[in-house]
Amino acid sequence: MSSKSNHYQSKTAGVILAGGRATRMAYQDKGLVAYRDKALICYAIAALAPVVDQLIINANRNLNTYQHFGWPVVSDTTDSYDGPLAGVYAALLKTDADQLIVMPCDCPLIAANHVERLLQQQLSTQSILTVASDGTQLHPVFFAVRTGLRENLGEFLASGQRKVGDWLAQHSISRVDFSAEADIFTNLNTLNELAQLERAYSHIILK
Template sequence: MNSQTKAAGVILAGGRAMRMNNQDKGLVSFRGRPMISYAIAALAPIVDCVFINANRNIDLYRQFGWPVISDQSDSFDGPLAGILSAMIHADADVLIVIPCDSPFIKTEHLRKLLLSRAENNAGVAVAFDGIRLHPVFLAIKTTLQTSLQEYLADGQRKVADWLAQQDFVTVDFSDEPEIFININTMTELSMLETTNNFS
């Protein structure tokens, strides 16, 4: 990555979490820590600023010490709305995107996304686990803001469909697909609390 390239990060915590009884997933405790704290720990070493995209419990999220940004609308339009909000606020060339509910992601994984995008001079780098893409683990050029604004203004919401319109590179994580495990239900939370398979 060019030493002049500035990077920001956004943690997507703006959803309703309906499968978790509408609890705010980023604030739910996992192994003694709020889930979002794992995402912050992964992002902070490699970006100039971490944005937390949240649409409720704003004051609670502010306690983590990073800027909290909400979607441009109040209709819970999905991950792309949070990504757009971060693009608007970020003074950076590249935006790293991760969800709030995947506590096994580490800094080295995000650095790999960042470097792969730069090395391939791609608009977007998207994580690939050997079987499928993970379209909320991204490194995106912020110059794609206009493209994203137009896509959302057209009523579109699917991340994969927007990515298909971009010059993107896949980043292979097939040697450790478990890093993309995300926690959607209290049952999954309980199971992963006690497993020793992942650290």
């Protein structure tokens, strides 16, 4: 359980977004693709689980496989693969927490201390939305959101809109500057990118 959320008398949930089609990765289920002999979803779980009070996996395929990781699995409310916000909305419908931390399944360099920083700023500033930045641009699928925006997000999706950036632009946001560690946002969209990252970090021993 997050000591920070407990300190602020606030409950925090986290969702890992693993519900995409992964068209650039030959339609493989990205969360289950192996990076350094572990499924990508394992790195996201390791980053979120120590920080949040409730962890949710958003997936639209291979649901039984995802359930074996030991956390609740929720699918989008539609079967049309409407993008990351559809997964966020599904998680918001599932949780009774005060805020939800959102992170992708394909950024294995994001660790628990990065999630802690995001949550700490969300709680200390009492922001509606807190979004990670590399100092130059936002990384809009790594953010914390007050669950009171549940209805607003549902209306946004119902209007046919899908872009995360467009939804974020409708609200006042707090930014967390990760420019000193910008490589944590390295995301894996293709098998070639996966191989490149494995070579780049082959000298680091996994714990």
